[in-house]
Amino acid sequence: MWRELILEAAGDADLGEPAGEEALAAVEAALGQPLPAELAALLRECDGVRGRSGDDVVWSAERIARDNAEFRAAADFAALYMPFEPLMFFGDNGGGDQFAFVRTPPRTEVFVWDHETDSRSLACHGLAQYLGRALRETGDWYR
Template sequence: MWRSLLDEAVDDVRFLPPADPEEMTAAERVLGHPLPEDLVSLLSETNGIGDEYDVDSIVWPLHRIVEENLHLRGDDLLRTLYMPFDPLLFFADAGNGDLFAFVLRDGRRDIFVWDHETDSRSMLASSLERFLLGWCTGKLNV
């Protein structure tokens, strides 16, 4: 579904091989919560999405999702500067320091953008599908 969705809408999109289901289970254990269903579905098809310039410029691979979230949640300096990151699961960046995330609450599917300069968290899209289509076609921006 995800590959065909983006292949039809965008030129020069690059897909990595699917994530290993065991690695996704391990990621959930390390992070301490389940991955959102849409993200599991996407990672089952492609473990990251990039463009012609960067292999993970659109959606990070699973290992980077885990690394970035553990860093943001565990860094003592970041805790003094920003509101807690625990309710968020970051999965991509805008290339300018801002990050895209799911909210880990009540099965929400919304995608939020975290502004690294103001620490604001704003809803950007109502689903991963709308986010990917909007971001990849330039209809969404930050």
């Protein structure tokens, strides 16, 4: 389902090979919170999605675990930004802004974190809408 939706939005998108259950479990263990169901299903079909402009629309399971753990552990980030623990970043725009699901409390909407202002705002009402917009639209479509 997810591969078809992605390729319909952007036939030239670069899709990773499916992530195994071990990779998904490693994300959840590293972050201490479950993956959103839709994101886990997408990763089972393709472990990462790169858009036509080279943006990492959806990161690999390994990168989701690594980048989120690094953001949460960085002492300098703790001094600059609101806590990152409630968020699970999974993609970016190539310019520093990152896309996330809120995990505390769990939500299905996609939010964008602005790295310059530390604002966190609603970008899309779900993963399918996010993929369609991120793969079809250009510029700061999420503002």
